[in-house]
Amino acid sequence: MNPLEQIPEDIRRTAARCRHYAMCKIDYLDTGLCPPAKKTPYVSYFPQGRMDLCDALAKELIPVTGAAVDIISSCTLCGSCDRQCHFVTGMRPMKIMQALKAFLDAFQEKGEKAAVIPEDELLKALKNIVGHKWATNDPAHLLAYANDPFPLADRQIPGYVVLPGSAQELVEIVRFADKAHIPAVVRGNGGSVFGFVFTPGIVIDVNRMKKIHLDPDNWSAVIEPGVTSFELQKAAAEKGYRVNTAEPAATVCGNIVCTGLFSTWANVYGVGADHIVDMTFVDRHGTVFTANDKNAPNVFGFEEAVLESPGICTEARIRMHPVTDDEEGLLVPFTTLADAVSFARDISRRRIGLSVGILGGHYLSTFISPTQSLANQTRDVFSSILEINCVVSVIGDRYARSSIRQMVPCVIDSSTFRMFTLGLPQLVRSDLADIVEGLESDRPAYETVLSAEMLPVLEEMLAPSSGTLAAAVDEDLRDFYEALYNRPHMTDMVWLTMFRIVSARMSRHKHMFAFLIYVPLEPMDVIQELITSFAEIAEDHGIEHDLGFITPLDLGKRGILEYDYYIDHTDNAESEKIRQAMADIEPMVDKLSRSCKGVTFLKYIFSQGCARKENFLYA
Amino acid sequence: MLSQQGYTVLLLARPRDNAAPEERIKALFDWLGTDGIPSCVQIVPGDLNCSDLGLSSADYHLLASRVDEIIHCASDTSFSERKRSQIEKANFENLHHLLGFAAKSRCCFFHFISTAYAAGKRRGVCPEALVDTRSFFNVYEETKHRAEKSAAEYCGREGIRLNIYRPSIVYGNSRTGKTLRFNAMYYPVKILVFLKNLYLTKNGEQSREGAEKMGISFGPGGTIHMPLRIEAAASGGINLIPVNFFTAAFSAIMETALDGDVFHITNDKPKPVSDIIHYTQKFFTITGIQAVQTKDFQSSSQNRLEMLFNRYTQVYRQYMQDERIFDNTKAAAILDRKGISCPDFDYSIFSTCMQYAEAVNWGNPS
Numbered sequence: 001m002n003p004l005e006q007i008p009e010d011i012r013r014t015a016a017r018c019r020h021y022a023m024c025k026i027d028y029l030d031t032g033l034c035p036p037a038k039k040t041p042y043v044s045y046f047p048q049g050r051m052d053l054c055d056a057l058a059k060e061l062i063p064v065t066g067a068a069v070d071i072i073s074s075c076t077l078c079g080s081c082d083r084q085c086h087f088v089t090g091m092r093p094m095k096i097m098q099a100l101k102a103f104l105d106a107f108q109e110k111g112e113k114a115a116v117i118p119e120d121e122l123l124k125a126l127k128n129i130v131g132h133k134w135a136t137n138d139p140a141h142l143l144a145y146a147n148d149p150f151p152l153a154d155r156q157i158p159g160y161v162v163l164p165g166s167a168q169e170l171v172e173i174v175r176f177a178d179k180a181h182i183p184a185v186v187r188g189n190g191g192s193v194f195g196f197v198f199t200p201g202i203v204i205d206v207n208r209m210k211k212i213h214l215d216p217d218n219w220s221a222v223i224e225p226g227v228t229s230f231e232l233q234k235a236a237a238e239k240g241y242r243v244n245t246a247e248p249a250a251t252v253c254g255n256i257v258c259t260g261l262f263s264t265w266a267n268v269y270g271v272g273a274d275h276i277v278d279m280t281f282v283d284r285h286g287t288v289f290t291a292n293d294k295n296a297p298n299v300f301g302f303e304e305a306v307l308e309s310p311g312i313c314t315e316a317r318i319r320m321h322p323v324t325d326d327e328e329g330l331l332v333p334f335t336t337l338a339d340a341v342s343f344a345r346d347i348s349r350r351r352i353g354l355s356v357g358i359l360g361g362h363y364l365s366t367f368i369s370p371t372q373s374l375a376n377q378t379r380d381v382f383s384s385i386l387e388i389n390c391v392v393s394v395i396g397d398r399y400a401r402s403s404i405r406q407m408v409p410c411v412i413d414s415s416t417f418r419m420f421t422l423g424l425p426q427l428v429r430s431d432l433a434d435i436v437e438g439l440e441s442d443r444p445a446y447e448t449v450l451s452a453e454m455l456p457v458l459e460e461m462l463a464p465s466s467g468t469l470a471a472a473v474d475e476d477l478r479d480f481y482e483a484l485y486n487r488p489h490m491t492d493m494v495w496l497t498m499f500r501i502v503s504a505r506m507s508r509h510k511h512m513f514a515f516l517i518y519v520p521l522e523p524m525d526v527i528q529e530l531i532t533s534f535a536e537i538a539e540d541h542g543i544e545h546d547l548g549f550i551t552p553l554d555l556g557k558r559g560i561l562e563y564d565y566y567i568d569h570t571d572n573a574e575s576e577k578i579r580q581a582m583a584d585i586e587p588m589v590d591k592l593s594r595s596c597k598g599v600t601f602l603k604y605i606f607s608q609g610c611a612r613k614e615n616f617l618y619a
Numbered sequence: 620m621l622s623q624q625g626y627t628v629l630l631l632a633r634p635r636d637n638a639a640p641e642e643r644i645k646a647l648f649d650w651l652g653t654d655g656i657p658s659c660v661q662i663v664p665g666d667l668n669c670s671d672l673g674l675s676s677a678d679y680h681l682l683a684s685r686v687d688e689i690i691h692c693a694s695d696t697s698f699s700e701r702k703r704s705q706i707e708k709a710n711f712e713n714l715h716h717l718l719g720f721a722a723k724s725r726c727c728f729f730h731f732i733s734t735a736y737a738a739g740k741r742r743g744v745c746p747e748a749l750v751d752t753r754s755f756f757n758v759y760e761e762t763k764h765r766a767e768k769s770a771a772e773y774c775g776r777e778g779i780r781l782n783i784y785r786p787s788i789v790y791g792n793s794r795t796g797k798t799l800r801f802n803a804m805y806y807p808v809k810i811l812v813f814l815k816n817l818y819l820t821k822n823g824e825q826s827r828e829g830a831e832k833m834g835i836s837f838g839p840g841g842t843i844h845m846p847l848r849i850e851a852a853a854s855g856g857i858n859l860i861p862v863n864f865f866t867a868a869f870s871a872i873m874e875t876a877l878d879g880d881v882f883h884i885t886n887d888k889p890k891p892v893s894d895i896i897h898y899t900q901k902f903f904t905i906t907g908i909q910a911v912q913t914k915d916f917q918s919s920s921q922n923r924l925e926m927l928f929n930r931y932t933q934v935y936r937q938y939m940q941d942e943r944i945f946d947n948t949k950a951a952a953i954l955d956r957k958g959i960s961c962p963d964f965d966y967s968i969f970s971t972c973m974q975y976a977e978a979v980n981w982g983n984p985s
Contacts, residue, residue, distance in 0.1 A: 434981060434983050437802075438806040438809070438931075440697060440935075441699060443701075448930055451930060452923075457814070457817065457833065459832075460817050461817060
């Protein structure tokens with residue numbers, strides 16, 4: 001059977017565009033997870049894997065196997081994937097699920113039989129460790145672990161995928177692989193964007209290892225390696241605590257080992273070793289050690305080199321932080337990045353606020369917009385009309401917020417943020433431009449528009465409500481969005497900053513290729529030089545680009561800067577552009593790193609994420 | 620106007636917003652309602668931002684050989700201090716690019732359109748002459764003042780006669796209401812209309828709850844009550860002239876004043892703010908707005924609506940409380956002979972202008 005005849009072109013194209021950000025693997029919208037995947041958490045049962053399967057079948061990369069039949073048949077067409085995926089990417093995978101079912105129906109109607117993949121001795125050995133259900137060599141499963149949107153890594157289908165249920169099983173797999181001389185890599189949630197986790201050997205998927213134990217007496221949480229940021233944050237928040245975690249779908253242990261945990265909370269909670277109470281690893285030979293063992297490898301040290309990870313983390317005890325009940329978010333708008341950096345540095349060194357981050361116009365507008373077109377229009381309104389080109393996002397208690405209000409002419413507080421978010425479709429349609437155009441003020445327009453006397457007028461203009469916001473999305477999703485945005489936390493900056501469910505929207509229009517660099521926050525010249533260089537290189541290679549965010553660290557002495565390139569990861573020509581750009585970027589950052597204190601490329605911290613921050617911020 | 624007087628007009632124009640100079644000028648003539656670009660108008664694609672006017676050397680010299688008189692009417696009318704460099708560039712530096720060209724051409728007469736407000740901060744009579752002033756309400760006034768002096772020095776040195784034309788605040792055509800821009804006189808009115816339309820939608824629905832937050836209420840027959848005091852001077856008012864008067868006056872002076880001089884093209888009857896408030900309330904069925912003198916205004920605290928209105932119209936406040944009186948003896952001597960006079964900005968003209976503004980949605984096609 002020719003799959004090309006069965007799977008329409010638009011379906012194939014959408015399937016190939018899955019970003020692998022794994023947001024379909026966490027229940028971040030309370031839609032419930034994909035039901036079959038909840039029972040059998042191979043990546044292949046999640047919508048992400050199903051999209052890969054559709055892509056692979058369409059490209060005839062694999063035959064229709066027993067696992068493929070089971071994966072497709074198990075889909076209940078419940079629609080959760082549509083809601084989850086649309087929220088962050090704007091894509092509608094339900095059509096793919098329907099197309100897969102139609103494909104399978106046609107396959108079976110023609111009397112064709114699924115290919116049977118024979119077990120080999122190695123698979124039998126793996127099944128002996130983890131149980132029959134949790135090891136496979138079926139290509140329908142394997143291909144879900146074969147690639148990610150990283151444009152410089154080719155697809156590499158592993159020989160086996162195994163899902164251990166405990167640390168002991170994980171250690172046994174590593175020992176077995178070492179003894180059999182088979183390469184093995186660990187994948188957290190099957191979500192990866194750096195192309196590091198591919199192997200022709202064994203992929204160890206830790207998605208069954210999700211135990212969380214909170215220890216409030218020690219302000220710490222003990223977690224297994226399959227626990228995601230979202231899940232841990234949720235557990236901690238229920239007990240009145242907070243953890244510093246990264247992207248919601250990323251596994252916490254994987255993040256710690258790979259890049260170290262950083263986020264806008266790193267302003268007060270730190271980075272690297274700051275988060276770790278202890279960790280347990282199994283090294284590549286199957287030796288188990290803990291980070292606090294004085295005879296163990298020193299995971300807290302740092303060397304400016306690309307190194308291998310110390311091993312696979314089987315358990316981590318990480319710090320939890322107290323929360324006060326008066327925390328709220330506010331955004332401080334700025335016309336220039338230099339002013340924003342200066343302000344962020346200032347409040348960081350004065351210990352004002354908790355989470356602090358400078359967001360560019362693209363980030364801000366994309367975060368709060370449920371569709372890409374609305375994001376584009378919002379950015380125009382912010383920059384062209386309101387003259388807001390960046391904001392400093394701050395979470396703080398009432399004392400912090402009061403201090404900030406005394407430091408700047410105006411802020412977007414939590415209620416104004418809610419008004420903007422829920423009234424966004426009206427904002428972009430409003431007569432605001434007409435009114436602001438004649439202002440001729442010596443101050444930026446946002447100071448007038450955000451003035452206390454203007455806010456009731458804005459509220460009238462925007463008619464903020466969940467219904468107003470829902471009007472921006474496809475008609476059949478409006479009820480869902482309306483119900484979703486009726487929940488207060490969807491417009492609560494504290495919750496959004498803790499759970500970061502909107503950050504994956506950054507890649508809604510194209511895959512985001514992020515460059516992260518530790519930088520000094522003053523003089524501003526260093527940041528400016530980096531931004532200018534990234535922009536020039538991107539322009540030279542015809543790549544879409546923008547500043548991501550900057551977060552102050554260590555009382556504002558240092559910060560972390562993200563600059564983003566955007567590419568269509570399904571387009572080989574775009575991948576080639578990135579390849580060529582990389583040849584310019586690495587020497588540029590390395591050169592700056594040699595001449596400026598405090599500049600460190602994150603690529604040198606890969607696999608050294610447990611290092612003490614002092615070792616790489618001040619070396 | 621110039622074409623009717625037998626001139627050949629070489630129109631220096633630059634591209635903008637992806638529109639070529641020809642397209643822009645064509646659109647302008649279409650808007651004016653002429654039958655295409657008149658045959659006596661030739662468009663010269665160029666740019667005053669460049670010292671060579673954006674022309675090739677050959678074109679520059681060719682143009683220089685064809686020019687007898689130059690009219691400079693390219694200004695940045697922004698008031699904002701933070702746009703100072705942009706305003707200085709447009710109003711001062713770019714003028715010098717044209718003066719430099721004039722000196723290299725066969726131009727014998729330079730016509731510079733300035734503003735009556737180049738007089739700067741002062742009360743009472745402003746003479747129809749170059750004056751020394753160091754205090755201005757905004758960067759626009761300042762740059763036009765500097766430009767006048769500079770043009771006078773340059774033209775004097777180069778032996779080019781110079782006329783300086785100083786209009787006051789120009790609004791649309793008094794007969795048709797037509798205008799391209801809705802700033803200056805229009806902007807405060809536009810703010811009030813915006814608020815009215817916000818709370819009283821076209822289908823007559825009232826947003827009472829939202830209006831109450833601003834102290835706005837509704838009366839019978841679609842009226843809306845805005846409790847708004849506007850600070851105004853005890854005497855004087857806003858000096859408004861229609862664009863059709865300006866063009867007629869400019870043309871007459873240009874034809875008559877051949878020795879070079881300074882002329883105020885202004886209105887003998889500045890319009891009190893209270894009159895404009897009255898017109899606005901009548902035309903837009905608004906009540907509650909009143910002009911008050913500064914001492915009365917400051918005697919009680921501002922309500923939210925007043926704070927909002929003042930914030931939005933702050934930049935225009937000095938023109939609403941203007942006590943400058945523009946001597947126009949020299950201009951009047953010419954205009955009176957030709958039967959040209961500035962119409963009083965009465966309710967009829969206000970209505971014409973506002974009807975046009977509403978018809979074109981205040982210049983916003985959407």
